[in-house]
Amino acid sequence: MTVRSGDANMRASRGISDQEQIPVQAINLAAKLATFSEYWQPRVVGQFNGNDLMVVKVKGEFVWHKHDDTDDFFLVLNGRIDIQMRDRIVALGPGEMFVVPKGVEHRPVAVEEAHVLLIEPQGTPNTGDAKTAVARKVI
């Protein structure tokens, strides 16, 4: 990734303060993933129309959950995951994408470590329940 002119200039021209957390620049997903090791703790790496663009490392079984108000986007970057639903399992490898429709119970499972791109509206609890959700970190 190369940014050939100053990020600060563009941000200033758009009235964006340096304190804003999401930079207006290219995002290398592998580089972002290399900055942390915890499983099931998505990191916010960008934003799109009020949605958080997140990378996550997963291994093992997540909890069964659903999101009543939003679809749930998964794109596998490395490794393999299963999206378990009550009546099916969808297996995903690198370059494979799946959207769990809103309201559908699901549980992501990975036998080995896998890396996934997630998209969710800002504020969506990752477990479907604000009481048990992990805090969303921006990197």
Next chain:
Amino acid sequence: MTVRSGDANMRASRGISDQEQIPVQAINLAAKLATFSEYWQPRVVGQFNGNDLMVVKVKGEFVWHKHDDTDDFFLVLNGRIDIQMRDRIVALGPGEMFVVPKGVEHRPVAVEEAHVLLIEPQGTPNTGDAKTAVARKVI
């Protein structure tokens, strides 16, 4: 990708007719890209909360344009593209993502063929202008 139980069953249980164009199943982006060869003609491969998830093959220079009402999401899957803006160029390779903020003029350029994942609200004209936009095809 493996769907281990019938797609039709789930669709029926959710009240979805077989005529609906977006299947509830995993999406292999490379397989979708292999089905067409035209440049700058995005194919809709899924949907997420009213957004179209699209793959596109690009080569050469697109037109300068902007979207006043939506950010513009790019994730490079293969090859390299430059996102030219009036005061900078952001160069992207595989696994690199960039979101052009709404209202910012930009022009994607690729010296060699590149493959890109795009996300835009349904109905967004790819040129920023419905009069010149390419029809959005679902595959």
